[in-house]
Amino acid sequence: MSQSLEAYLIRPAGKQSVMDLRELWQYRHLLATLVWRTLRVRYQQTVIGVGWAVLQPMLLAFVFTIIFGRLAGIPTNGQPYPIFVLSGLLVWLFVAQSFNTASVSMVANSHLITRIYFPKVILILAALITALVDFLCALVLLALMMVWYGIAPTIGVVYFVPMLLLAMMTVFGLSLWLSALNVAYRDIGHVLPFLVQMWMFLSPVIYPSTLLPPKYSFLYALNPVVVVIDTSRWAFTGGPPPAAWMVAVSCATAAFLCVSGYWFFRRHESTFADIV
Amino acid sequence: MAELAVDARELGKWYVVNENRFRRTLSEKLGRVLSAPFRRTARAERYASPQAIWALRHVSFQVEPGKVMGVIGRNGSGKSTLLRILARITAPTEGTVRLRGRVGALLEVGTGFHPDLSGRENILLAGTMIGMTPREVRRREDEIIAFSEVSDFIDTPVKHYSSGMFMRLAFAVAAHLEAEIMLVDEVLAVGDEAFQRKCKAKIRQTARDGRTVLFTSHDMESVRTICHSCLLLDRGKALKQGDVEECVAEYQRSQADA
Numbered sequence: 001m002s003q004s005l006e007a008y009l010i011r012p013a014g015k016q017s018v019m020d021l022r023e024l025w026q027y028r029h030l031l032a033t034l035v036w037r038t039l040r041v042r043y044q045q046t047v048i049g050v051g052w053a054v055l056q057p058m059l060l061a062f063v064f065t066i067i068f069g070r071l072a073g074i075p076t077n078g079q080p081y082p083i084f085v086l087s088g089l090l091v092w093l094f095v096a097q098s099f100n101t102a103s104v105s106m107v108a109n110s111h112l113i114t115r116i117y118f119p120k121v122i123l124i125l126a127a128l129i130t131a132l133v134d135f136l137c138a139l140v141l142l143a144l145m146m147v148w149y150g151i152a153p154t155i156g157v158v159y160f161v162p163m164l165l166l167a168m169m170t171v172f173g174l175s176l177w178l179s180a181l182n183v184a185y186r187d188i189g190h191v192l193p194f195l196v197q198m199w200m201f202l203s204p205v206i207y208p209s210t211l212l213p214p215k216y217s218f219l220y221a222l223n224p225v226v227v228v229i230d231t232s233r234w235a236f237t238g239g240p241p242p243a244a245w246m247v248a249v250s251c252a253t254a255a256f257l258c259v260s261g262y263w264f265f266r267r268h269e270s271t272f273a274d275i276v
Numbered sequence: 277m278a279e280l281a282v283d284a285r286e287l288g289k290w291y292v293v294n295e296n297r298f299r300r301t302l303s304e305k306l307g308r309v310l311s312a313p314f315r316r317t318a319r320a321e322r323y324a325s326p327q328a329i330w331a332l333r334h335v336s337f338q339v340e341p342g343k344v345m346g347v348i349g350r351n352g353s354g355k356s357t358l359l360r361i362l363a364r365i366t367a368p369t370e371g372t373v374r375l376r377g378r379v380g381a382l383l384e385v386g387t388g389f390h391p392d393l394s395g396r397e398n399i400l401l402a403g404t405m406i407g408m409t410p411r412e413v414r415r416r417e418d419e420i421i422a423f424s425e426v427s428d429f430i431d432t433p434v435k436h437y438s439s440g441m442f443m444r445l446a447f448a449v450a451a452h453l454e455a456e457i458m459l460v461d462e463v464l465a466v467g468d469e470a471f472q473r474k475c476k477a478k479i480r481q482t483a484r485d486g487r488t489v490l491f492t493s494h495d496m497e498s499v500r501t502i503c504h505s506c507l508l509l510d511r512g513k514a515l516k517q518g519d520v521e522e523c524v525a526e527y528q529r530s531q532a533d534a
Binding site: 005006008009029030032037040041044045117270271 | 387
C-alpha cells in the first residue's frame with residue numbers, strides 16, 4: 001500500500017485534543033445518516049407524515065389563542081394573538097425539541113456508543129438538525145398565517161437567520177453539559193421536563209417580552225431565547241425589535257455555554273462507553 | 277522494514293466492578309463530594325480495591341502491514357477488551373497504540389440496525405455507521421444483498437424478518453466493510469451450518485486479501501491456517517506471543533486442565 005495511510009494514536013482517557021474539526025468532517029456521512037434515520041423513522045407508519053411538523057404547532061397555537069388570547073386577554077402590542085403566539089411558539093418548539101432530544105442523546109444512543117467509535121458530538125448535532133428540519137416545515141404555517149392576516153415581513157427577517165444560529169448555539173452548549181452529565185447521572189432525565197417547562201415560562205412565548213419590568217431586562221437577556229423570539233416577532237408580525245445590548249448579552253451567554261460545554265464534554269467523552 | 281500497522285505498548289484497562297451502580301445518582305455523588313475531605317483514598321489504593329479489575333495489563337505487540345495476528349484465550353481473558361480498545365470504542369487506562377490505516381471492526385452483528393426500516397435502508401444505515409461512505413455502500417449493495425440471501429424481503433421492514441434473516445443481513449453488511457486494518461471476532465459467524473461456513477470463509481478471505489487483521493477465535497484450526505502470529509491472553513496478561521503453534525499448544529494445554 002503506497003498511498004499514505006492515516007495514522008491514529010490511541011491514548012488513555014482524557015488526553016485527546018480538545019478540538020478536532022478534521023475528524024468531525026470525516027464523520028459527516030454518519031451525521032447525515034443519523035438525521036435521515038430519525039426523520040425516516042418518525043414519519044414512517046403515519047398517515048400525514050411530515051404534516052405533523054405543521055399540525056402540532058397549529059393545534060398548540062389554537063389552544064393558546066383560546067386560553068391566553070381570549071380568556072386571559074394577554075396584551076400583544078396590537079398584533080392578532082394567533083400570529084403573535086405562533087411566531088414565538090415555532091421558535092420555542094424548535095428550542096424545546098432539539099434540547100429535549102440532544103440532552104439525552106448519549107443515553108438514547110448507548111447501543112451505538114458501546115459498539116462503534118465516532119465523535120459523540122455528532123449525536124447532538126443530529127438532534128439539532130432534525131429539529132431544524134421540522135422547524136423549517138412549520139414555517140410554512142407561519143407564512144400562510146401572514147397571508148391570511150395581510151402582514152408583510154419586516155427588515156427583521158434579515159436578522160432572523162443569525163438569531164436562529166444563536167438559539168442553536170444555546171441549545172448546543174446546554175446539551176453538551178447535560179448529555180455528558182446524563183451518562184453518569186440519570187437524574188438529568190427526570191429534571192429535564194421540569195427544566196423545559198420553566199424555560200418556556202421564562203421566555204416570551206405566550207406573552208410579549210415588553211410585559212416584563214425594565215429593571216429585570218439584564219436577567220431576562222441571559223436567556224437567549226428572549227431575543228430570538230423578539231426577532232421572530234419583529235420579522236414576521238411587526239413587533240418591536242430587541243435591544244442591541246440584550247442581543248450582546250445573549251450572545252455572550254451562548255458563547256460561554258458552548259465553550260465550557262465543549263470542554264467538559266470532550267474531557268469525559270472517552271469514558272462514555274464504559275459508564276453509559 | 278515497512279512501518280508497523282499496529283504498534284501497541286503496555287496497554288492496560290482497568291474496570292471498577294459495581295461501583296458505577298452505586299454512584300448513579302446525584303445524591304450519592306454529592307455525598308461523596310461532601311465527605312471527601314474526611315476520606316483519603318489515594319489512586320493507588322483505589323486500583324488495589326477488591327472491586328477493581330485489570331481486564332488487560334502490560335500487553336504489548338506489533339503487527340506488520342498485511343499480516344494476520346490471532347488473539348486467543350479463554351472467556352474473560354481480555355480479548356474483547358483488547359479489540360474494543362483498538363476499535364477506539366473504549367479508551368485504555370494506560371499505554372498507547374499507534375495505528376496506520378483505517379480501522380474496521382467486526383465485533384458485533386447488527387450495530388446501527390433499526391427495526392422499522394427496510395433491509396435496503398438498513399444496509400445504508402449500518403454501513404455508514406461502521407465506517408463506509410454512502411457511495412461505498414451503494415456500490416456494494418448488490419453484493420451484500422446476494423451474500424445475505426434475503427433478496428426477496430429486502431424492501432420489507434427488518435422487524436418482520438426472522439432472527440436468522442436478520443443475522444444474515446447484519447453479517448453481510450459488516451463483512452463488506454473495507455479497511456486497511458480489520459478487527460474480526462469469529463464468534464460473528466452466524467446462522468445455520470451452511471451460512472456459518474460461508475461466514476468463516478468470508479472472514480478467512482478478508483485475512484488473505486493482504487489486509488492487516490486482528491482475529492479472535494476459539495477455533496484453533498482457523499487460527500492455525502490463517503494467522504502469521506499469535507497472542508495468547510490469560511486473565512488480562514499476555515501469557516505467550518509470537519509463534520502460532522506454540523501459542524495454540526499452550527492454549528490447548530490450559531483448556532485441558534480446566
